[in-house]
Amino acid sequence: MSKGFASTYRIVLLATGLFVCFGGVAARLVWLHVVDRDSLLKTITRTRQQYTPEIARRGDILDARGGLLATSSTQRVLGVDPLSLRPQDEKRWPELAALIGMPEGELRRIFTTRYREAPAPAPTANAVIDLRRLGRVATPAAATPDDDTEEDAAPDASGRRPIRWVKLRDDVPEKLYEEIMKLGIKGVYGPHVARRAYPNQHLAAHVLGYVNKQQEAAAGMEANMDFFLRGQNGWRVGERDGRNRELPQFLDRRVPPSDGYSVKLSIDTIVQDIVEQELTYIATTYEPKKASIIVSDPRNGFILAMGNYPNYDPNEYNKLRPDEQHRMRNVAVADVYEPGSVFKIVAVAAALEERIATTRSMFDTAADKIMHRGRTIPLPAEDHRFPNPQAVTLAEAVSHSSNRGAAQLGVALGEERFYRYVRAFGFGRPLGFPVGGEVAGLLRPVKDWDPIDITRIPIGHSISATVLQMHQAMSVIANDGVLLRPQVIREVRDAAGEIVYRYDRAEIGRVVSLETARTVARLLMGVASKEGTAAEAAIEGYDVAGKTGTTIKLMDEVQPDGSTKLVYNRKHHIASFVGFFPAGRPQVAISVIVDDADHKAPRGIAYGGRVAAPSFKRIGERLIAILNIQAHAQPSPAGLVAAHQGGRR
Amino acid sequence: MKRNSQAFAHQLLVCLLVTMAFGGTIGLGTVWMRHQISVTAKANRALLAEINEVNRRSDALEAEIRGEQRPELLRELNLRFRLGLVPMNEVPVIHVTENVTQRMVERANRWSFPPASRENGPVTLRFAQR
Structure with a gap:
């Protein structure tokens, strides 16, 4: 065998060094994956794990001829983050006001009110506000608009609370939402919310009943057949990154939603x-x-x-005045x-x-x-x-x-x-x-x-x-x-x-x-x-x-x-x-x-x-x-x- | 047999280099694979979101179409555009109380002998003789 390029001593030293390095890496890996595993997993689970519910589609109610009497649809709850608004978008505010049918003065008032001087609400109120923001809590008839339309951030140094979200309208159809998005006003956006639609309006209303904004069947066939209609919500557990974005590659477990059954009535x-x-x-x-x-x-x-x-x-069940509830x-x-x-x-x-x-x-x-x-x-x-x-x-x-x-x-x-x-x-x-x-x-x-x-x-x-x-x-x-x-x-x-x-x-x-x-x-x-x-x-x-x-x-x-x-x-x-x-x-x-x-x-x-x-x-x-x-x-x-x-x- | 320690060291070094290269390849392969898994998972999620979005829009559109076809609105449009359409539930029902055969014969003969021809008096037929 020919002589190598280095002395045996050096080679052995290098090999030993490499083994030590590999050994160190291996030891560290064993430490991380075996010895310290539980505490590290706890931290990761706390910070990265994400539970996402998957909402099942509520079944339709059909008439004797197969026509739709009640169906599920989605709308947007449009809102604004006043702190994200840009001065260059102000010229489009009147256009937005016209699109959502709100007086321009009212819209300007909402857009320019960026801080609230009022004392902080009770801690539990935030959760309710969150739900209301998503349209899942019915708006009490007697409540003031501010009660269910605004979400505040933590107070700043001066004690004022920055307003991070104010509801503008809670029944924006997708088509209208697209037009609003075309305006390109930064800070104006809205999440999806499931809504029940009754295409024939008052037709057979007393038989059909209705589903409220919390997606709870409140009366009529909706309530009676709720077990079949509502379906079974699914969920998935995965991880999210530092920007709160879901990491689909780390999906841990998923239970798909099971859509609700349709109910066919004898009503013609x-x-x-x-x-x-x-x-x-x-x-x-x-x-x-x-x-x-x-x-x-x-x-x-x-x-x-x-x-x-x-x-x-x-x-429009929620638009009935108390003296009209008998309807x-x-x-x-x-x-x-x-x-x-x-x-x-x-x-x-x-x-x-x-x-x-x-x-x-x-x-x-x-x-x-x-x-x-x-x-x-x-x-x-x-x-x-x-x-x-x-x-x-x-x-x-x-x-x-x-x-x-x-x-x-x-x-x-x-x-x-x-x-x-x-x-x-x-x-x-x-x-x-x-x-x-x-x-x-x-x-x-x-x-x-x-x-x-x-x-x-x-x-x-x-x-x-x-x-x-x-x-x-x-x-x-x-x-x-x-x-x-x-x-x-x-x-x-x-x-x-x-x-x-x-x-x-x-x-x-x-x-x-x-x-x-x-x-x-x-x-x-x-x-x-x-x-x-x-x-x-x-x-x-x-x-x-x-x-x-x-x-x-x-x-x-x-x-x-x-x-x-x-x-x-x-x-x-x-x-x-x-x-x-x-x-x-x-x-x-x-x-x-x-x-x-x-x-x-x-x-x-x-x-x-x-x-x-x-x-x-x-x-x-x-x-x-x-x-x-x-x-x-x-x-x-x-x-x-x-x-x-x-x-x- | 004389043991060549240098040769052993060389073999060891080659082995180490091969191991490193192999490990590196495996590592890079794993990273690439995980990246591909991530890309595929993201694509799947995007696709799923798109399907949901399409379904959502389809539901919204169907509800809108059904809303536009509600009987009350159709009646209103009929009046507004003066279409003069008759709802299908107003098909006239004729109750025949007289002799049905006689009635059908009369109706069939109306084509052969229209009322105008009867007003001109009786029909006279002339036959030429050769």
């Missing part, structure tokens, strides 16, 4: 629109206190439309009323089912008293003058809404039996409607009834029900005697569009037999005939079955001693018409209830036949083409339709 936007147009017409024409319309398919209990007046726009109430399920004559269907159906009466039974409507359990009970006044009041058939009693006829049926049934039927028709208990805060109505147990109640409840007095309960009771007749659960949710679909759950017809129970239901339906056809109390509800070419109701309202009256007492006020009525068609093969049930329309009604009394029945007809006629409703071929049995003029109850 076109039918809902027809209903809301009719409500607008009622509101304009009669200026009632409130009104409700429900349209459903009686064969399966699915609600096609549910509208109330007054209404609201869920996009958000779904009065069709959350409010009760005395159903009045519409309720007579219960007594008639029960009497026919129990074979206490037949279609040929006769009633003496001239009698003003009746004996019951050894007592003489006064009968309610009769509103219709029958030509032969001593011999009124059941068909005549129904078509002219005889109070005394219904009262006599109630007495014949007896309290216990009648109560059982009333319960079976769905009164006095919630029907399980998923939204709107459904109430049970008021049906006292028999032991609490006054003796007179057995003559008053059959005519729809001394009992309170929701509009939906009355609607479902009528649907029992349309559905061959079976009470169905009113439903509004059709399907739940996952983010990929696959059906997760499908809702189907849900029976609560059979109330009366098929024969009884069909007999009552035929009797109710007389109501919407030329001779009945609701000739205005008749639809040409179709057999309409229904019942009018005109209820005198219970109102507070001031007594001589200054106290108030609930009394029947004959100047205020609730007009209603509840019916279905075609009577022989029902495809649609419609309820129209108008509360306190007397001041604009013909002759000062809002009769069901005059105020509510025409709305039924208008809605029904428009639904024929939409729902492809076929006229039933079988003619009405002539013998069952009464042939008298007049009568308005």
Whole structure:
């Protein structure tokens, strides 16, 4: 072997040096990675680790035709950091003010206020301000603008607190934000915030409910189906650099978000629109206190439309004044009323089912008293003058809404039996409607009834029900005697569009037999005939079955001693018409209830036949083409339709 | 056999140099790889952010489109632009109460014998004889 370029001694020295160096590096590495590992990891974790939530997209709410009723969208919360503003951008301030719709003076005031002299807020307030800045906390109506729009930095040497962020507008669409960014004003920016959008505005607002700015479902379907709609937020844990920027290469763990499911309703936007147009017409024409319309398919209990007046726009729920909050109430399920004559269907159906009466039974409507359990009970006044009041058939009693006829049926049934039927028709208990805060109505147990109640409840007095309960009771007749659960949710679909759950017809129970239901339906056809109390509800070419109701309202009256007492006020009525068609093969049930329309009604009394029945007809006629409703071929049995003029109850 | 200590030292030095070169290459390779991982991760994150942004804009646009198609606004535009469009839910329904066959025959004959021809009196047919 040839001699090397250096002496052995030097080479050994160099090699030893190198080994020592490598050994030193290795020892240091062992020290850092093994001995000192925990303390170093703690420091790194504290300073560099970053937890980032990934927000799941909230699912959509769709109508029966797949149209969007509620969807998720993003907006920007635009704000300004006054300390970052540059003098050369000042000439663009007016343009910015015009874009965001803010008075220029107000904008200048915000932009030029750079310090706050006020004392420091409590430490916890900053967190709240942070959330509010991102639009996740609802703005309290009574709060001053400064409370939720400004974020301060730590005070400077002179004790002033520099203002680092002031909200300018919290609902800036992306398109507008782009235009604002084009202005190039340094210090004006805004983070994304998720917002719920209701493209049809007030349409079906009471069914949909709304999601507030904290992204919490506050009412309606949004709240009821929140579990499916909200999805599951994801998160990732990684590291960030010294400038607080995420370092994606150091992603430690990631759980991806799972988007919310979509909920398909049975609400049909076109039918809902027809209903809301009719409500607008009622509101304009009669200026009632409130009104409700429900349209459903009686064969399966699915609600096609549910509208109330007054209404609201869920996009602007937070703009309602405290005195307007009642607009958000779904009065069709959350409010009760005395159903009045519409309720007579219960007594008639029960009497026919129990074979206490037949279609040929006769009633003496001239009698003003009746004996019951050894007592003489006064009968309610009769509103219709029958030509032969001593011999009124059941068909005549129904078509002219005889109070005394219904009262006599109630007495014949007896309290216990009648109560059982009333319960079976769905009164006095919630029907399980998923939204709107459904109430049970008021049906006292028999032991609490006054003796007179057995003559008053059959005519729809001394009992309170929701509009939906009355609607479902009528649907029992349309559905061959079976009470169905009113439903509004059709399907739940996952983010990929696959059906997760499908809702189907849900029976609560059979109330009366098929024969009884069909007999009552035929009797109710007389109501919407030329001779009945609701000739205005008749639809040409179709057999309409229904019942009018005109209820005198219970109102507070001031007594001589200054106290108030609930009394029947004959100047205020609730007009209603509840019916279905075609009577022989029902495809649609419609309820129209108008509360306190007397001041604009013909002759000062809002009769069901005059105020509510025409709305039924208008809605029904428009639904024929939409729902492809076929006229039933079988003619009405002539013998069952009464042939008298007049009568308005 | 005579042991050549210099040769051993040379071998050791060569080994060390090779080790250093190898280690350096591995180190540089690792740095390059980590850089590439970082670049790829950043690109992925940017792509993901872009996808989210597109989805966000798509959602916003869809909501806007649906908002512009709401029935109330369409009715208002119909009136404003005097389009005279009839909503689909106002399709006229004609209830035929008379004999359907007779009605269809009359309707079909309207083309052959329009009302104007009936006003001119009865139709006379003349046949020429040869």
